[in-house]
Amino acid sequence: MTRPDSKSVEAVTAVLQSIGEAQPQPPADLWSRIEAAHGARSRRRRLRRLTAGGMFCVILAGAVALRGWHSATPEIDWQARAQALELQLLAIEHDNRIAAATPTAFDANPATSELAEIDRRLQAAYEHKIYTNQLVPLWKRRSELLDALIAARREGLTLTRI
Amino acid sequence: MNRSANTDMSGLAPLSGFAQIVEASVLARAQRGDMPAFATLYARFGQPCYGLALRLTGNAAQAEDLVQEVFLKLIETIRSYRGDAPFGAWLKRMTANAAIDQLRKNKRFVDADPEAMFAAADAVDASPAQKLDAAALLRRLPPRARAVLVLHELEGYTHTEIAKLFGQSESYSKSILARGLQRLHASVAEPQAET
Numbered sequence: 236m237t238r239p240d241s242k243s244v245e246a247v248t249a250v251l252q253s254i255g256e257a258q259p260q261p262p263a264d265l266w267s268r269i270e271a272a273h274g275a276r277s278r279r280r281r282l283r284r285l286t287a288g289g290m291f292c293v294i295l296a297g298a299v300a301l302r303g304w305h306s307a308t309p310e311i312d313w314q315a316r317a318q319a320l321e322l323q324l325l326a327i328e329h330d331n332r333i334a335a336a337t338p339t340a341f342d343a344n345p346a347t348s349e350l351a352e353i354d355r356r357l358q359a360a361y362e363h364k365i366y367t368n369q370l371v372p373l374w375k376r377r378s379e380l381l382d383a384l385i386a387a388r389r390e391g392l393t394l395t396r397i
Numbered sequence: 398m399n400r401s402a403n404t405d406m407s408g409l410a411p412l413s414g415f416a417q418i419v420e421a422s423v424l425a426r427a428q429r430g431d432m433p434a435f436a437t438l439y440a441r442f443g444q445p446c447y448g449l450a451l452r453l454t455g456n457a458a459q460a461e462d463l464v465q466e467v468f469l470k471l472i473e474t475i476r477s478y479r480g481d482a483p484f485g486a487w488l489k490r491m492t493a494n495a496a497i498d499q500l501r502k503n504k505r506f507v508d509a510d511p512e513a514m515f516a517a518a519d520a521v522d523a524s525p526a527q528k529l530d531a532a533a534l535l536r537r538l539p540p541r542a543r544a545v546l547v548l549h550e551l552e553g554y555t556h557t558e559i560a561k562l563f564g565q566s567e568s569y570s571k572s573i574l575a576r577g578l579q580r581l582h583a584s585v586a587e588p589q590a591e592t
Contacts, residue, residue: 242586250581251551254532257532265464269468273472
């Protein structure tokens with residue numbers, strides 16, 4: 236690297252000094268452009284926030300509506316229904332002077348044996364102190380069987396299959 | 398002695414550029430998002446900010462973009478200004494950082510090899526008139542070299558600070574500065590030789 240002579244050192248110093256002292260003015264409209272850019276950026280952000288907020292509200296409203304619809308759907312108490320149907324069946328049997336439709340009486344009929352089996356399983360569950368939702372399908376099936384038996388008794392038929 | 402806020406220690410010479418002092422009330426208003434307060438800050442610091450941006454980039458359009466970017470960032474981040482350093486120094490650093498970020502973004506200047514950087518700049522020839530013009534002389538330097546030279550020779554940054562800004566070593570900064578100065582010496586010698 237060659238050493239610069241004193242003239243060029245002076246010249247470079249002068250160049251740097253002139254650059255350092257220069258006070259170039261920005262365009263007169265630069266601040267208004269900055270304000271406009273800031274305004275546009277703020278509007279975009281506000282719009283994004285509004286959109287996000289709107290979407291959140293729609294999702295929230297959907298979730299609330301779905302929950303409301305779910306809770307509006309009545310929960311069927313299959314146990315109570317089965318018990319009510321059993322009473323109804325007994326009344327029909329009594330009116331028609333047919334042997335009572337107790338599980339033991341159903342044993343001879345293939346259709347009623349399922350009812351007896353369900354009763355056995357329910358009894359076993361209660362003996363083992365199982366009082367959970369696991370029993371709901373059994374009560375539901377018992378209600379369906381009793382429904383079918385009631386319908387068959389009314390028509391004077393013997394139910395063999397559901 | 399009742400010295401004005403924007404005069405030097407003697408109370409005579411007005412403070413200029415980034416050295417100007419900002420009233421606490423203006424800063425407080427700006428920190429609350431008051432746009433007229435930002436207009437006041439721009440009226441005071443727009444010119445030094447533009448001057449530094451122009452020296453660092455060597456291009457008026459890029460300098461305008463840089464000032465816009467810096468003031469938009471200022472509007473968003475002024476709440477984080479705690480007054481640990483003078484406001485002007487804070488803004489100056491923000492401007493230098495923005496300029497260097499712009500240099501880094503430009504893929505053409507990612508190559509940190511000084512040899513390649515100066516060889517590329519050699520391809521650009523300049524007229525004798527341009528060679529005598531101070532700003533044109535700076536423009537003949539590769540962008541990174543110009544930024545290093547401006548920051549070190551005109552803005553008083555140390556090699557340690559420059560190295561940190563560029564994410565490079567101190568020896569890189571020193572090497573770029575030495576080559577930049579050498580280039581300037583050669584450039585000013587050329588017109589003298591031609592006459």
